[in-house]
């Protein structure tokens with residue numbers, strides 16, 4: 001009988017992830033294995049994969065082990081590595097809670113984008129899991145003119161780095177973003193040598209926007225946490241709001257196809273993101289199938 005590898009499946013506002021608990025970093029997950037697991041027809045399916053490893057056991061996180069016991073080794077669905085995943089880190093915390101590895105309240109999670117402070121709220125009165133809030137760090141606006149083009153439409157976009165790169169374009173109709181099956185063309189083409197996540201945004205009301213997203217390494221997804229933060233900052237600056245200047249926190253509601261996130265920027269620049277995170281299934285991966293998928297890639 002072949003070896004089995006435990007997995008879970010979870011999502012945050014329908015940004016969905018295969019979760020592979022592997023405290024000792026003993027499971028090999030080359031890009032082809034991640035892509036096979038995230039494949040929606042031949043695998044389990046997911047926008048990305050959360051490899052749950054003790055920080056001390058992973059070369060990318062060993063230096064963070066004193067601050068955060070657990071490391072989110074995040075991979076995009078195509079197997080590529082990304083610095084940070086804002087929805088992923090909330091689902092990661094939900095997994096840790098469910099596995100009894102942490103309790104409600106504050107948890108530190110190591111990521112390639114540094115240590116993130118996560119708060120797991122108590123269940124609601126009707127027993128539903130409480131929302132999870134992450135301190136996402138500060139947005140960096142590196143400047144630079146970028147144009148996003150889809151079919152006959154062209155929009156100027158704002159570069160926002162949330163640990164990972166984003167280009168935010170305000171549009172008049174989210175449908176104008178098209179099907180987002182392939183990376184939209186960028187101008188200049190060299191603006192993002194390592195790829196970029198692109199958000200298309202419309203207004204819904206005062207401090208309330210809606211977005212669609214093209215995620216680097218995954219295609220169009222139903223939500224992107226770092227993307228929602230980038231969008232909130234871009235919308236605030238466009239609206240003339242900067243908490244560092246006014247000394248007052250600014251909150252935006254960001255609707256994504258898979259739900260709603262609330263993003264708050266504080267006067268010190270720290271951005272907090274709040275939303276749901278759910279584990280929906282758990283099971284076992286056939287290790288022989290995975291090895292064959294890797295060999296065939």
Ligand SMILES: N[C@@H](CCC[C@H](N)C(=O)O)C(=O)O
Nearest residue numbers: 082085086087164224225226
């Ligand atoms: N879904 C994520 C972002 C995942 C990484 C991204 N695709 C990248 O390559 O930077 C989120 O919720 O932030």
